[in-house]
Amino acid sequence: xxxxxxxxxxxxxxxxxxxxxxxxxxxxTADDIKALHKFGADGxxxxxxxxxxxxxxxxxxxxxxxxxxxxxxxxxxxxxxxIRTVDLGVDKNPRWFGGNGTPNAALNPALGLTGIRLCHAxxxxxxxxxxxxxxxxxxxxxxxxxxxxxxxxxxxxxxxHLETAKRQLAERGDAFGTVETGCMIxxxxxxxxxxxxxxxxDFVSIGTNDLIQYTLSVDRNDDSVxxxxxxxxxxxxxxxxxxxxxxxxxxxxxxxxGEMAGDPDYTRLLLALGLRRFSxxxxxxxxxxxxxxxxxxxxxxxxxxxxxxxxDPDRVDMLLKKLNETxx
Ligand code: PEP
Ligand code: MG
Numbered sequence: 362x363x364x365x366x367x368x369x370x371x372x373x374x375x376x377x378x379x380x381x382x383x384x385x386x387x388x389x390t391a392d393d394i395k396a397l398h399k400f401g402a403d404g405x406x407x408x409x410x411x412x413x414x415x416x417x418x419x420x421x422x423x424x425x426x427x428x429x430x431x432x433x434x435x436x437x438x439x440x441x442x443x444i445r446t447v448d449l450g451v452d453k454n455p456r457w458f459g460g461n462g463t464p465n466a467a468l469n470p471a472l473g474l475t476g477i478r479l480c481h482a483x484x485x486x487x488x489x490x491x492x493x494x495x496x497x498x499x500x501x502x503x504x505x506x507x508x509x510x511x512x513x514x515x516x517x518x519x520x521x522h523l524e525t526a527k528r529q530l531a532e533r534g535d536a537f538g539t540v541e542t543g544c545m546i547x548x549x550x551x552x553x554x555x556x557x558x559x560x561x562x563d564f565v566s567i568g569t570n571d572l573i574q575y576t577l578s579v580d581r582n583d584d585s586v587x588x589x590x591x592x593x594x595x596x597x598x599x600x601x602x603x604x605x606x607x608x609x610x611x612x613x614x615x616x617x618x619g620e621m622a623g624d625p626d627y628t629r630l631l632l633a634l635g636l637r638r639f640s641x642x643x644x645x646x647x648x649x650x651x652x653x654x655x656x657x658x659x660x661x662x663x664x665x666x667x668x669x670x671x672x673d674p675d676r677v678d679m680l681l682k683k684l685n686e687t688x689x
Contacts, residue, residue, distance in 0.1 A: 366647040370401050374650050376632065377657045384650060385443075385640035387618055394436045396643035404441035406566060406640025407506075407618040408433070410490070414447055420486055426493035434501035441502040443543070443566070443640075444494050446487065446519075448508035450475030471580070476509025481518055491526035498538030506543040506566060511550050513557055520561060543614070547571035552600040559613045566640065567604055569619025573597055592621045593630060593681050595672045602669060605635045616640050628652040629684050630668070633661035655688075 374382040385406030386397040397405065413421050413429060434442050451470045467473040480487035494505050507519045523542065530537045544551070544558050547568030551558060555565060569592060574581040576597050579589045591597070601617075608615035616638035621627045623641030625648045631639070632653070639649060661684070668680045 366651060369647050369650050369654070370399070372650065372654065374653050376653055377655060378659055380632075380637065380658045382632075382653050383616075383638040384646055385616065385618075385638065386643050386646070387623075387640055388643070391433060391436055393643055394433065397440075398438070400643055400646040402440075402643065402646055404443070404502075405437065406443050406616050406638070408442060408444045410445055410447050411449055414449060420489070423489045423493050426490060427496045430493055430497035430503075431500050434497050434503060437501055439501065441504055443504040443506055444497075445506045445508050445545070446477070446480060446490055446494075448476045450479045471574070477507050477515050477519060478509070481515070481522075484522060488522055488526045488529065491523055492530055492535075492537075495526060495530060495537040495540060496535060498540045499536045500538070503538065504541040504543055504564070506545060506564075508545045508568070509547060509571070510544050510558070511548045512554055513561075516544055516558055516561055541614075545618075546604050547575070547619075549576050549600060552604050555604050556607050556611065559608060559611050562613075564614030564616070565604065565608055567601065567615070567617045567619065569597075569601075569617055569621040572600065572619065573621075576600060591674055591678075592624075592627060593677055594674050595677055598630070598634075598668065598677065601631070602634045605631075609635050614638065623649060625649050625652040626681075626685060629656050629661055630665075630681060632656055632658055633665035633668075633684070635662075 374384045376382065383403045385404050386393060386402045387407040388394060388397065388405050389409050389412055413426060430444065474482060494503060497503055507516065510516050520542065527537065541563040543564040543566055544562045545568045546552050546555060546565050552572065559565060570581055573590060573592055577589060577591065577594055579586050581590065605615050615636065617631060617636060618640035622631065622639040623645030628649050629652065641649060664684055668677055671677050671680065
Protein backbone atom coordinates (compact mmCIF):
# COMPACT_ATOMS: atom_id res chain seq x y z
CA UNK A 362 0.00 0.00 0.00
CA UNK A 363 2.91 2.34 0.79
CA UNK A 364 4.27 1.91 -2.71
CA UNK A 365 0.81 2.63 -4.10
CA UNK A 366 0.60 5.80 -2.02
CA UNK A 367 4.01 6.94 -3.20
CA UNK A 368 2.72 7.01 -6.75
CA UNK A 369 0.31 9.79 -5.68
CA UNK A 370 3.14 12.23 -4.88
CA UNK A 371 2.76 14.07 -8.17
CA UNK A 372 -0.97 13.60 -8.63
CA UNK A 373 -2.96 16.82 -8.19
CA UNK A 374 -5.28 16.75 -5.18
CA UNK A 375 -8.74 16.89 -6.71
CA UNK A 376 -11.95 15.07 -5.93
CA UNK A 377 -13.59 12.63 -8.35
CA UNK A 378 -15.92 15.46 -9.46
CA UNK A 379 -13.02 17.82 -10.10
CA UNK A 380 -12.95 20.03 -6.98
CA UNK A 381 -9.40 21.20 -6.31
CA UNK A 382 -8.26 20.62 -2.73
CA UNK A 383 -5.37 22.48 -1.13
CA UNK A 384 -3.07 20.25 0.91
CA UNK A 385 -0.79 22.05 3.34
CA UNK A 386 1.77 20.90 5.86
CA UNK A 387 2.12 21.38 9.62
CA UNK A 388 5.81 21.90 10.29
CA UNK A 389 8.35 22.73 12.94
CA THR A 390 11.73 22.55 11.21
CA ALA A 391 13.45 23.03 7.87
CA ASP A 392 13.55 19.23 7.48
CA ASP A 393 9.77 19.18 7.38
CA ILE A 394 9.93 21.53 4.38
CA LYS A 395 11.98 18.94 2.51
CA ALA A 396 9.18 16.43 3.13
CA LEU A 397 6.62 19.01 2.06
CA HIS A 398 8.27 19.39 -1.35
CA LYS A 399 8.77 15.65 -1.65
CA PHE A 400 5.06 14.99 -1.13
CA GLY A 401 3.97 17.92 -3.30
CA ALA A 402 2.14 19.94 -0.62
CA ASP A 403 0.89 23.43 -1.56
CA GLY A 404 2.49 25.25 1.36
CA UNK A 405 2.66 25.41 5.14
CA UNK A 406 -0.68 25.83 6.92
CA UNK A 407 0.85 25.79 10.40
CA UNK A 408 4.36 26.50 11.59
CA UNK A 409 4.41 25.76 15.31
CA UNK A 410 6.90 28.40 16.47
CA UNK A 411 7.20 27.27 20.10
CA UNK A 412 10.48 25.39 19.57
CA UNK A 413 12.30 28.71 19.35
CA UNK A 414 11.24 29.59 22.89
CA UNK A 415 11.72 26.34 24.81
CA UNK A 416 14.84 24.78 26.37
CA UNK A 417 16.69 28.03 26.83
CA UNK A 418 17.27 30.54 29.59
CA UNK A 419 16.41 33.74 27.79
CA UNK A 420 14.02 34.93 25.13
CA UNK A 421 15.15 34.74 21.49
CA UNK A 422 16.16 38.08 20.02
CA UNK A 423 14.48 39.54 16.96
CA UNK A 424 17.47 38.93 14.67
CA UNK A 425 17.69 35.26 15.62
CA UNK A 426 13.98 34.78 14.88
CA UNK A 427 14.33 36.74 11.65
CA UNK A 428 17.18 34.47 10.49
CA UNK A 429 15.23 31.30 11.27
CA UNK A 430 12.02 32.50 9.59
CA UNK A 431 13.86 33.85 6.57
CA UNK A 432 15.66 30.54 6.10
CA UNK A 433 12.29 28.75 6.20
CA UNK A 434 10.63 31.26 3.84
CA UNK A 435 13.42 30.87 1.28
CA UNK A 436 13.14 27.08 1.41
CA UNK A 437 9.42 27.37 0.57
CA UNK A 438 10.29 28.32 -3.05
CA UNK A 439 7.35 30.72 -3.34
CA UNK A 440 4.79 28.58 -1.57
CA UNK A 441 3.01 30.23 1.40
CA UNK A 442 4.35 29.86 4.93
CA UNK A 443 1.81 30.36 7.72
CA ILE A 444 3.59 31.24 10.94
CA ARG A 445 1.57 30.82 14.10
CA THR A 446 2.63 33.30 16.76
CA VAL A 447 3.96 31.55 19.82
CA ASP A 448 1.47 29.33 21.67
CA LEU A 449 2.87 28.56 25.13
CA GLY A 450 1.65 28.04 28.62
CA VAL A 451 -0.02 24.65 29.03
CA ASP A 452 2.38 21.70 28.68
CA LYS A 453 5.64 23.44 29.28
CA ASN A 454 6.58 26.65 31.00
CA PRO A 455 9.78 28.03 29.50
CA ARG A 456 12.62 28.74 31.91
CA TRP A 457 12.65 32.44 31.01
CA PHE A 458 8.98 32.59 32.09
CA GLY A 459 9.56 31.39 35.62
CA GLY A 460 9.15 27.73 34.77
CA ASN A 461 11.69 25.00 34.32
CA GLY A 462 10.36 23.32 31.23
CA THR A 463 7.79 21.95 33.65
CA PRO A 464 4.01 21.86 33.29
CA ASN A 465 2.12 24.99 34.25
CA ALA A 466 1.13 24.65 37.91
CA ALA A 467 -2.07 26.71 37.63
CA LEU A 468 -5.21 24.85 38.72
CA ASN A 469 -6.59 24.88 35.16
CA PRO A 470 -3.65 25.73 32.90
CA ALA A 471 -5.67 25.13 29.75
CA LEU A 472 -8.08 27.85 30.92
CA GLY A 473 -5.38 30.17 32.16
CA LEU A 474 -2.57 32.34 30.85
CA THR A 475 -1.82 30.50 27.58
CA GLY A 476 -1.60 31.16 23.85
CA ILE A 477 -2.56 34.66 22.81
CA ARG A 478 -3.22 35.68 26.43
CA LEU A 479 0.35 34.99 27.40
CA CYS A 480 1.47 37.05 24.39
CA HIS A 481 -0.70 39.97 25.49
CA ALA A 482 0.80 39.69 28.97
CA UNK A 483 4.28 39.81 27.40
CA UNK A 484 3.84 42.48 24.70
CA UNK A 485 7.56 43.04 24.16
CA UNK A 486 8.06 39.35 23.41
CA UNK A 487 4.98 39.34 21.15
CA UNK A 488 5.99 42.36 19.08
CA UNK A 489 9.56 41.10 18.82
CA UNK A 490 8.23 37.94 17.16
CA UNK A 491 5.87 39.97 14.97
CA UNK A 492 8.70 42.21 13.72
CA UNK A 493 10.77 39.14 12.86
CA UNK A 494 7.84 37.64 10.93
CA UNK A 495 7.17 40.92 9.09
CA UNK A 496 10.83 41.24 8.09
CA UNK A 497 10.92 37.63 6.88
CA UNK A 498 7.82 38.40 4.80
CA UNK A 499 10.02 40.58 2.57
CA UNK A 500 11.53 37.30 1.24
CA UNK A 501 8.38 35.39 0.27
CA UNK A 502 4.74 34.69 1.01
CA UNK A 503 4.16 34.76 4.75
CA UNK A 504 0.91 34.64 6.67
CA UNK A 505 0.58 35.36 10.39
CA UNK A 506 -1.89 33.47 12.54
CA UNK A 507 -2.93 33.95 16.17
CA UNK A 508 -3.57 30.91 18.43
CA UNK A 509 -6.20 30.36 21.13
CA UNK A 510 -8.23 33.47 20.40
CA UNK A 511 -11.51 33.42 22.36
CA UNK A 512 -13.18 36.38 20.71
CA UNK A 513 -13.11 39.82 19.15
CA UNK A 514 -11.41 41.64 22.03
CA UNK A 515 -8.36 39.35 21.91
CA UNK A 516 -8.20 39.50 18.13
CA UNK A 517 -8.42 43.31 18.09
CA UNK A 518 -5.68 43.55 20.69
CA UNK A 519 -3.44 41.29 18.60
CA UNK A 520 -4.02 43.43 15.51
CA UNK A 521 -3.17 46.59 17.46
CA HIS A 522 0.15 44.98 18.44
CA LEU A 523 0.72 44.12 14.78
CA GLU A 524 0.19 47.74 13.73
CA THR A 525 2.61 48.85 16.45
CA ALA A 526 5.21 46.32 15.24
CA LYS A 527 4.90 47.66 11.67
CA ARG A 528 5.25 51.22 12.88
CA GLN A 529 8.36 50.31 14.86
CA LEU A 530 9.94 48.77 11.76
CA ALA A 531 9.01 51.77 9.62
CA GLU A 532 10.55 54.12 12.18
CA ARG A 533 13.73 52.04 12.17
CA GLY A 534 13.76 52.08 8.39
CA ASP A 535 13.85 48.27 8.19
CA ALA A 536 12.42 46.48 5.17
CA PHE A 537 9.37 44.32 5.76
CA GLY A 538 6.68 42.60 3.71
CA THR A 539 2.92 42.41 3.87
CA VAL A 540 1.28 39.48 5.64
CA GLU A 541 -2.21 38.06 5.44
CA THR A 542 -3.56 37.65 8.96
CA GLY A 543 -5.54 34.76 10.36
CA CYS A 544 -7.09 33.56 13.53
CA MET A 545 -7.14 30.04 14.86
CA ILE A 546 -10.56 28.76 15.85
CA UNK A 547 -10.04 26.37 18.74
CA UNK A 548 -12.36 27.73 21.42
CA UNK A 549 -16.15 27.28 21.08
CA UNK A 550 -16.76 30.99 21.72
CA UNK A 551 -14.57 31.83 18.71
CA UNK A 552 -16.36 29.23 16.61
CA UNK A 553 -19.76 30.72 17.39
CA UNK A 554 -18.64 34.29 16.65
CA UNK A 555 -16.52 33.49 13.61
CA UNK A 556 -18.44 35.82 11.26
CA UNK A 557 -17.37 38.77 13.41
CA UNK A 558 -13.77 37.58 13.67
CA UNK A 559 -13.60 37.12 9.90
CA UNK A 560 -14.43 40.79 9.34
CA UNK A 561 -10.98 41.55 10.77
CA UNK A 562 -8.75 38.84 9.26
CA ASP A 563 -8.17 37.16 5.90
CA PHE A 564 -8.59 33.56 7.03
CA VAL A 565 -9.28 31.20 9.89
CA SER A 566 -7.70 27.86 10.66
CA ILE A 567 -9.56 25.38 12.83
CA GLY A 568 -7.46 23.79 15.56
CA THR A 569 -9.56 20.72 16.17
CA ASN A 570 -7.19 19.34 18.82
CA ASP A 571 -8.17 22.13 21.17
CA LEU A 572 -11.65 22.75 19.75
CA ILE A 573 -12.64 19.17 20.60
CA GLN A 574 -11.05 19.48 24.05
CA TYR A 575 -12.93 22.66 24.93
CA THR A 576 -16.23 21.68 23.34
CA LEU A 577 -16.44 18.29 25.04
CA SER A 578 -14.57 19.34 28.20
CA VAL A 579 -12.09 16.51 27.70
CA ASP A 580 -8.38 17.08 28.43
CA ARG A 581 -6.60 16.16 25.18
CA ASN A 582 -3.67 14.71 27.19
CA ASP A 583 -5.56 12.78 29.87
CA ASP A 584 -5.77 9.07 29.08
CA SER A 585 -8.43 8.45 31.70
CA VAL A 586 -10.98 10.40 29.64
CA UNK A 587 -9.65 9.74 26.16
CA UNK A 588 -12.69 7.56 25.35
CA UNK A 589 -14.75 10.78 25.45
CA UNK A 590 -12.49 12.57 22.97
CA UNK A 591 -14.70 12.20 19.88
CA UNK A 592 -13.80 14.26 16.81
CA UNK A 593 -17.15 13.45 15.18
CA UNK A 594 -19.29 14.22 18.23
CA UNK A 595 -22.45 15.95 16.93
CA UNK A 596 -21.59 19.14 18.85
CA UNK A 597 -18.15 19.28 17.21
CA UNK A 598 -19.55 18.55 13.75
CA UNK A 599 -22.05 21.40 14.13
CA UNK A 600 -19.34 23.85 15.13
CA UNK A 601 -17.17 22.74 12.21
CA UNK A 602 -20.09 23.14 9.81
CA UNK A 603 -20.82 26.62 11.14
CA UNK A 604 -17.21 27.80 10.84
CA UNK A 605 -16.60 26.36 7.37
CA UNK A 606 -19.90 27.52 5.89
CA UNK A 607 -19.57 31.02 7.36
CA UNK A 608 -16.04 31.45 5.96
CA UNK A 609 -17.06 30.07 2.55
CA UNK A 610 -20.10 32.37 2.44
CA UNK A 611 -17.90 35.38 3.29
CA UNK A 612 -15.31 34.40 0.68
CA UNK A 613 -12.59 34.06 3.35
CA UNK A 614 -10.01 31.31 3.70
CA UNK A 615 -10.71 28.38 6.02
CA UNK A 616 -8.59 25.35 6.79
CA UNK A 617 -8.40 22.66 9.44
CA UNK A 618 -4.93 22.21 10.95
CA GLY A 619 -5.72 19.90 13.89
CA GLU A 620 -5.01 16.17 13.73
CA MET A 621 -8.47 15.60 12.28
CA ALA A 622 -7.30 17.05 8.94
CA GLY A 623 -4.62 14.37 8.63
CA ASP A 624 -6.86 11.43 9.47
CA PRO A 625 -8.37 9.85 6.33
CA ASP A 626 -11.32 8.66 8.44
CA TYR A 627 -12.48 12.29 8.61
CA THR A 628 -11.53 13.46 5.11
CA ARG A 629 -14.97 12.85 3.64
CA LEU A 630 -16.76 14.41 6.60
CA LEU A 631 -14.70 17.60 6.20
CA LEU A 632 -15.19 17.63 2.42
CA ALA A 633 -18.94 17.21 2.97
CA LEU A 634 -18.94 20.24 5.28
CA GLY A 635 -17.35 22.30 2.50
CA LEU A 636 -13.70 22.24 3.53
CA ARG A 637 -11.25 22.61 0.65
CA ARG A 638 -8.00 23.34 2.55
CA PHE A 639 -6.37 20.76 4.82
CA SER A 640 -3.17 21.18 6.84
CA UNK A 641 -1.46 18.15 8.37
CA UNK A 642 1.79 16.44 9.29
CA UNK A 643 3.62 15.60 6.08
CA UNK A 644 3.42 11.87 6.85
CA UNK A 645 -0.36 11.93 6.36
CA UNK A 646 -0.50 13.88 3.09
CA UNK A 647 -0.65 10.93 0.71
CA UNK A 648 -3.24 8.90 2.65
CA UNK A 649 -5.54 11.93 2.77
CA UNK A 650 -4.92 12.61 -0.92
CA UNK A 651 -5.88 9.03 -1.72
CA UNK A 652 -9.21 9.55 0.05
CA UNK A 653 -9.82 12.85 -1.74
CA UNK A 654 -9.22 11.29 -5.16
CA UNK A 655 -12.01 8.75 -4.62
CA UNK A 656 -14.57 11.16 -3.15
CA UNK A 657 -17.37 13.05 -4.85
CA UNK A 658 -18.24 16.33 -3.11
CA UNK A 659 -21.71 16.61 -4.65
CA UNK A 660 -22.64 13.20 -3.36
CA UNK A 661 -21.07 13.91 0.03
CA UNK A 662 -22.99 17.17 0.32
CA UNK A 663 -26.25 15.35 -0.25
CA UNK A 664 -25.33 12.68 2.35
CA UNK A 665 -24.26 15.08 5.09
CA UNK A 666 -27.80 16.20 6.02
CA UNK A 667 -28.54 12.93 7.80
CA UNK A 668 -25.35 13.18 9.84
CA UNK A 669 -26.00 16.83 10.72
CA UNK A 670 -29.53 16.12 11.95
CA UNK A 671 -28.38 13.36 14.28
CA UNK A 672 -27.50 14.06 17.92
CA ASP A 673 -26.59 10.49 18.92
CA PRO A 674 -22.77 10.13 18.79
CA ASP A 675 -22.95 6.36 18.18
CA ARG A 676 -25.38 6.83 15.27
CA VAL A 677 -23.17 9.55 13.84
CA ASP A 678 -20.16 7.22 14.06
CA MET A 679 -22.10 4.57 12.18
CA LEU A 680 -23.26 7.01 9.49
CA LEU A 681 -19.69 8.24 9.15
CA LYS A 682 -18.41 4.70 8.63
CA LYS A 683 -21.00 4.26 5.90
CA LEU A 684 -19.96 7.54 4.32
CA ASN A 685 -16.34 6.34 4.24
CA GLU A 686 -17.12 2.90 2.86
CA THR A 687 -19.36 3.78 -0.06
CA UNK A 688 -17.85 3.93 -3.50
CA UNK A 689 -18.06 7.49 -4.67
C1 PEP B 1 -4.98 22.42 17.50
O1 PEP B 1 -5.31 22.76 18.64
O2 PEP B 1 -5.70 21.68 16.78
C2 PEP B 1 -3.71 22.87 16.93
C3 PEP B 1 -3.42 22.68 15.65
O3 PEP B 1 -2.82 23.46 17.78
P1 PEP B 1 -1.88 22.63 18.79
O4 PEP B 1 -2.11 21.17 18.53
O5 PEP B 1 -0.51 23.10 18.55
O6 PEP B 1 -2.47 23.08 20.11
MG1 MG C 1 -4.15 24.35 19.67
